[in-house]
Amino acid sequence: MSTSLRQDAGPMPVTPLRASNDTKPPKRITKVCCVGAGYVGGPTSAVMAIKNPQIQVTVVDYDAKRIAAWQSDNLPIFEPGLLGVVKPARDGIPNNRAPNLFFSTDVDRCIAEAELILLSVNTPTKMLGQGAGHASELCYLESAVRKIGEVAESSKIIVEKSTVPCRAAETLRDVLRATGKPGVDFEILSNPEFLAEGTAIQNLLEPDRVLIGSLNTPQGLEAARALAAIYTSWVDAERIITINLYSSELAKLAANALLAQRISSINALSAMCEAVGADIDEVSFAVGLDKRIGSRMLKASVGFGGSCFRKDILSLAYIAESLHLFEVAEYWRSVININEYQKDRFTRRIVRCLFNSLSNKSLAILGFAYKKNTGDTRETAAITVINNLLAEGANVRVYDPQVKESQIRRDLEGSSASPHLVRDKLTVWSSTYEACAGADAVVILTEWDEFSNKSAAAAAAGDHVQDARNGARTEEEAANGPMSWKRVSQIMRKPMYVFDGRNVVDPAPLEALGFRVESVGKSRSGS
Numbered sequence: 001m002s003t004s005l006r007q008d009a010g011p012m013p014v015t016p017l018r019a020s021n022d023t024k025p026p027k028r029i030t031k032v033c034c035v036g037a038g039y040v041g042g043p044t045s046a047v048m049a050i051k052n053p054q055i056q057v058t059v060v061d062y063d064a065k066r067i068a069a070w071q072s073d074n075l076p077i078f079e080p081g082l083l084g085v086v087k088p089a090r091d092g093i094p095n096n097r098a099p100n101l102f103f104s105t106d107v108d109r110c111i112a113e114a115e116l117i118l119l120s121v122n123t124p125t126k127m128l129g130q131g132a133g134h135a136s137e138l139c140y141l142e143s144a145v146r147k148i149g150e151v152a153e154s155s156k157i158i159v160e161k162s163t164v165p166c167r168a169a170e171t172l173r174d175v176l177r178a179t180g181k182p183g184v185d186f187e188i189l190s191n192p193e194f195l196a197e198g199t200a201i202q203n204l205l206e207p208d209r210v211l212i213g214s215l216n217t218p219q220g221l222e223a224a225r226a227l228a229a230i231y232t233s234w235v236d237a238e239r240i241i242t243i244n245l246y247s248s249e250l251a252k253l254a255a256n257a258l259l260a261q262r263i264s265s266i267n268a269l270s271a272m273c274e275a276v277g278a279d280i281d282e283v284s285f286a287v288g289l290d291k292r293i294g295s296r297m298l299k300a301s302v303g304f305g306g307s308c309f310r311k312d313i314l315s316l317a318y319i320a321e322s323l324h325l326f327e328v329a330e331y332w333r334s335v336i337n338i339n340e341y342q343k344d345r346f347t348r349r350i351v352r353c354l355f356n357s358l359s360n361k362s363l364a365i366l367g368f369a370y371k372k373n374t375g376d377t378r379e380t381a382a383i384t385v386i387n388n389l390l391a392e393g394a395n396v397r398v399y400d401p402q403v404k405e406s407q408i409r410r411d412l413e414g415s416s417a418s419p420h421l422v423r424d425k426l427t428v429w430s431s432t433y434e435a436c437a438g439a440d441a442v443v444i445l446t447e448w449d450e451f452s453n454k455s456a457a458a459a460a461a462g463d464h465v466q467d468a469r470n471g472a473r474t475e476e477e478a479a480n481g482p483m484s485w486k487r488v489s490q491i492m493r494k495p496m497y498v499f500d501g502r503n504v505v506d507p508a509p510l511e512a513l514g515f516r517v518e519s520v521g522k523s524r525s526g527s
C-alpha cells in the first residue's frame, strides 16, 4: 500500500456534524474483534467489554508472548487501573477475567466470527524507502485488512482505531475490494483513540469525546450508529460526535499536533525565561488563566516523548508536503525541531554547570519512561539526553521504577552512535539511593511522584500553586518527598547538583541541604 496520498482523490467533501434521522434502532453488535493487543487494543477492548457485558470482545495478536501476558496477572503493559478492567472482581472474587473478554492468537477465526473489527495495530514512522523517516508505515494495517478480506465470509464493519494518514480508509477499501469474497460487504469507519498513557483507563471511561467518522452513505451512517450504540453504554450521547470519515482521520493528527505544539511553545519560552530571569511555571500559570488558552499541556520539560507526538507530526507534515503545502509542513516540523533543541539545550546546561567536563563524573538519572505512570520508553527524552551525556564521557547510573534494564539497554544501544559507551559506562539500579551513590549530579528525566519533594497537590498543579497544606510542611518534610533527599545528600559527591528536567522538585529545601538546583525555565540568579 502506498503511504503517499492518492493524487486522484480530489478535494475532501465537507460534511457538518451529523445527526442521523434514522428512527429504527441501530444494528446490535454481539461480537467484536480487536486486531492488535498493544497499548490501545488491550485497554480499549477491556473497557468496551466491561461496559457491554452482552458483547463478546476478543483481542487478537500474532505476538503469542503478548497474548499470554494479557491472559496472566502479569499484564504486558503497566497502566494504573488496567488490571481492574481486564480482571475485575466478580462475585467477591478478585482478579477474575471479564467473562466476555478474550485474548487469542487465532486471528483468522476471531476475524471471521466478528461483526465489527477494531484495527489497533501499530502505525510507526516508515523506516525504509519512499517517505522513510516521515510517512506512516501502513504495512501492519494493510496486512490486517488483507487478512480480513481473505477470511471474512460475512459482512463486517471495520474501524480504524490506529492513527492513520488522511484518506487511509480509501486505500483500505481498495484492498478489501480486491481481496474480499463476492457478496461480503465492508464498511470502514474512523474512530481514533485519544487516550494518553498513564491515564488510559480514566480517559477511556470518561472520554472528552468519541469521534466516529463515516462515509455519508446510508451504509456508512448505519455503521456509525452501530458503533455509537456500543459507546452509548457508558458515554453520554452528546459526547459521541459523528463526522466525515476523512475529517475524523485528520482530526486525530491535528489533535496531537496541537497538543505537542503547546509543549514546544512553552519549552521555547522556557529558554527565554532562563535567559531573562523569569520563571516558566509562573508564565505558564499566568497565560493559562486566560480561558482561551487554558492551563493544560503547558508544563515545561526536557522535551516531549511517547510513540505518538513525533510520528504523528511527521506524518502530518509529510501529508502537507505531498499536497505541495511546503510552508504548512515546515510549520509543523518546527514543533519537532524545538523539541530536539530542548533536549540538547538541557544536556548543554548540565555540561556547562559541571565545569564543562563530564569526564570521570557520575550522573544519576532518575526516570527513563517518557512520562510517569507508564513503563513505555518509545521516543523518551531520556534516550537523547543519556546518549549525549555518555558522549561527553560521563558515567551514567539509571533508575526507573517501571522500566527494565534490558529495555533501557536496548533503547540506548539501538540509538547510540557508540554502543560501546552504553556497555562500558552505563549501569542500571533498582533504587534511587543506589543510583545516586557517589554521583556528582542527579538528573530527573521522568516526573515519577517518588522523585518530587512537593506535596501531591503542588506537584500536580505546578510551582505557582502554594502547598495545599499552606506551609504546614516541616523543613524536614519539605526536604524529603516519598524519597529522602536528605539521605541522597549524604551519599553524593560534593558539590551536588540536581538538574530537574520535569520541574518536580521545590529547589529551596534542596538548596538548604547543599544541592545546587537547575530547573527548566528558571535561572538560579532570577529566583
Ligand SMILES: NC(=O)c1ccc[n+]([C@@H]2O[C@H](COP(=O)([O-])OP(=O)(O)OC[C@H]3O[C@@H](n4cnc5c(N)ncnc54)[C@H](O)[C@@H]3O)[C@@H](O)[C@H]2O)c1
Residues within 6 Å of the ligand: 035, 036, 037, 038, 039, 040, 041, 060, 061, 062, 063, 066, 107, 120, 121, 122, 123, 140, 141, 143, 144, 161, 162, 163, 164, 193, 194, 195, 196, 197, 307, 308
Ligand atoms: N499508545 C498510545 O497511547 C496511543 C494512543 C492513541 C492512539 N494510538 C495509535 O494506536 C495504534 C496502536 O498503538 P499502540 O501503542 O497500541 O501500538 P503497539 O505497538 O503497542 O501495539 C500494536 C500491536 O499490533 C500487533 N499487530 C501488528 N500487526 C498485526 C496484524 N496484522 N495482526 C495482528 N496483530 C498485529 C502488534 O504485534 C502489536 O502487539 C497506533 O496507530 C498509535 O498511533 C496509540
Ligand SMILES: O=c1ccn([C@@H]2O[C@H](COP(=O)(O)OP(=O)(O)O[C@H]3O[C@H](CO)[C@@H](O)[C@H](O)[C@H]3O)[C@@H](O)[C@H]2O)c(=O)[nH]1
Residues within 6 Å of the ligand: 163, 193, 194, 195, 196, 197, 198, 256, 259, 263, 296, 297, 298, 299, 300, 301, 302, 303, 304, 305, 306, 307, 308, 309, 370, 371, 372
Ligand atoms: O504539559 C506537558 C504535557 C506533556 N508533556 C510530555 O509530553 C509527552 C506526551 O504526554 P501525553 O500527551 O500526556 O501522553 P501520550 O500518551 O503521548 O498521549 C498523547 O498521544 C496519544 C497518542 O496519539 C494521544 O491519544 C493523547 O491524546 C496524547 O495526549 C510526555 O513526554 C509528557 O511528559 C510535557 O512535557 N508537558
